[in-house]
Amino acid sequence: MCLGIPGKVEEIFDENGLKMGNINYAGTLNKACLEYVPEIKVGQYTIVHAGFGISIIDEDEAMKSYEAWEELVEFAAKDGVDLYGNPLEEIKSLDK
Amino acid sequence: MKYLDEFRDPVIAKQILSEIKNTVTKPWVIMEVCGGQTHTIIKNGIDQILPKEIELVHGPGCPVCVTPLEIIDKAMAIASLPNVIFTSFGDMLRVPGSNKDLFQIKSEGGDIRIVYSPLESLKIARNNPDKEVVFFAVGFETTAPGNAMAIHQAQREGLSNFSELVSHVLVPPAMTALLSSPKNRVQAYLAAGHVCVIMGWQEYEPIAKKYKVQIIPTGFESIDVLEGILLAVKQLEKGKHVVENQYLRAVLRDGNRPAQDLISKIYEVVNRKWRGIGEIPQSGLKIRNEYSNYDAEIKFNVGDIITQESDKCIAGIVLQGLKKPYECPAFGKECTPMNPLGATMVSSEGACAAYYRYQRIKNDEKSLKDLRE
Numbered sequence: 435m436c437l438g439i440p441g442k443v444e445e446i447f448d449e450n451g452l453k454m455g456n457i458n459y460a461g462t463l464n465k466a467c468l469e470y471v472p473e474i475k476v477g478q479y480t481i482v483h484a485g486f487g488i489s490i491i492d493e494d495e496a497m498k499s500y501e502a503w504e505e506l507v508e509f510a511a512k513d514g515v516d517l518y519g520n521p522l523e524e525i526k527s528l529d530k
Numbered sequence: 531m532k533y534l535d536e537f538r539d540p541v542i543a544k545q546i547l548s549e550i551k552n553t554v555t556k557p558w559v560i561m562e563v564c565g566g567q568t569h570t571i572i573k574n575g576i577d578q579i580l581p582k583e584i585e586l587v588h589g590p591g592c593p594v595c596v597t598p599l600e601i602i603d604k605a606m607a608i609a610s611l612p613n614v615i616f617t618s619f620g621d622m623l624r625v626p627g628s629n630k631d632l633f634q635i636k637s638e639g640g641d642i643r644i645v646y647s648p649l650e651s652l653k654i655a656r657n658n659p660d661k662e663v664v665f666f667a668v669g670f671e672t673t674a675p676g677n678a679m680a681i682h683q684a685q686r687e688g689l690s691n692f693s694e695l696v697s698h699v700l701v702p703p704a705m706t707a708l709l710s711s712p713k714n715r716v717q718a719y720l721a722a723g724h725v726c727v728i729m730g731w732q733e734y735e736p737i738a739k740k741y742k743v744q745i746i747p748t749g750f751e752s753i754d755v756l757e758g759i760l761l762a763v764k765q766l767e768k769g770k771h772v773v774e775n776q777y778l779r780a781v782l783r784d785g786n787r788p789a790q791d792l793i794s795k796i797y798e799v800v801n802r803k804w805r806g807i808g809e810i811p812q813s814g815l816k817i818r819n820e821y822s823n824y825d826a827e828i829k830f831n832v833g834d835i836i837t838q839e840s841d842k843c844i845a846g847i848v849l850q851g852l853k854k855p856y857e858c859p860a861f862g863k864e865c866t867p868m869n870p871l872g873a874t875m876v877s878s879e880g881a882c883a884a885y886y887r888y889q890r891i892k893n894d895e896k897s898l899k900d901l902r903e
């Protein structure tokens with residue numbers, strides 16, 4: 435739950451009055467709230483934590499972080515869950 | 531992917547390691563606070579490649595592990611109510627309560643949904659105006675900003691069918707509590723990097739001074755952890771006790787101000803029980819009275835709950851760095867990740883789960899071990 439993931443801001447938009455962004459995590463796009471990094475711009479990298487950008491970081495550092503992240507994803511997958519402990523089976527059924 | 535290759539190159543690790551070896555002359559006990567760091571250490575065998583003078587002990591930084599049993603039981607009571615949609619981060623669903631977990635409640639018909647962000651719970655509340663939607667707001671300072679934002683936003687939108695079951699914990703008071711214990715052995719902390727991203731590291735300065743302890747805000751990658759250890763050892767050997775930031779790329783001294791502001795607008799600091807450890811003064815957050823409409827404990831009045839912890843589990847002692855998981859008689863026998871007796875066996879951030887997973891594969895793992903020679 436405490437793991438932040440670095441991602442690149444691809445798009446910024448407003449949703450229900452909140453600054454939101456589409457974030458690219460090594461190829462996977464996901465939405466995050468950017469209210470806590472108000473000055474962030476498209477193309478910059480942020481550490482995203484439970485759906486919220488919490489810190490702006492530079493690209494080199496973001497790239498380096500993927501290694502640790504991938505290790506954790508692998509670890510979790512062995513237990514049949516994703517990085518946040520969400521069961522992979524369940525996620526598949528949610529996607530349907 | 532040139533960066534990844536660069537990072538996997540063990541040369542940097544080797545350099546740091548030999549610098550640690552050249553610096554250390556006396557035995558030191560260092561605690562990594564964050565469960566993500568524990569995971570990295572066990573996975574890469576960092577505890578094994580360090581000079582024998584350095585002992586790493588694992589800290590209480592796993593939110594899944596320290597959420598009190600009463601709250602888990604309350605979550606299950608609320609999630610069982612008709613008309614409630616209970617939403618949570620997935621890793622809370624397998625945490626053992628007194629006699630069930632949230633997965634069992636779900637299989638018995640409870641409407642429990644996994645979300646990645648508290649804002650997804652708000653969306654569920656918007657789409658289900660005839661239902662009560664509850665979000666399980668647990669975690670450290672890292673999840674608090676998002677959970678605060680959900681209440682802030684619910685109020686802005688006038689959503690009255692959203693509430694949070696809150697059991698937030700704060701890291702610095704727990705670090706202080708461990709230091710004040712007569713059993714304390716910790717001489718330096720690797721502080722949790724992402725907690726510091728939010729809160730900064732100012733609040734550690736008085737702790738470092740008062741307890742003459744080293745505090746190093748540290749990231750959770752293997753190189754970060756090694757570098758954090760090096761900084762700690764350098765200072766310990768010199769007899770210095772200051773806060774020194776390893777996680778420069780993400781942590782500012784002041785932290786993230788907008789996040790801190792909203793946390794203190796919505797929540798207030800209270801005493802909080804930590805699972806297995808007990809009550810720690812001023813170590814938690816609760817919803818302020820002005821926002822009590824969003825407090826699920828008040829809304830659902832689930833009453834007094836009598837809890838029953840497994841009498842075999844020593845997770846509390848493990849979380850204080852006093853014992854290693856394999857010293858628990860149930861480790862790997864009655865207690866496994868598929869059938870956890872204690873919360874430290876549940877999450878990838880829990881020490882028992884990390885030991886269970888990597889103890890078995892350590893022998894065929896080259897990783898940093900080769901660097902020892």
Ligand code: SF4
Nearest residue numbers: 843845858865872882
């Ligand atoms: S191995 Fe299981 S029973 Fe033992 S301390 Fe860890 S979680 Fe508790």
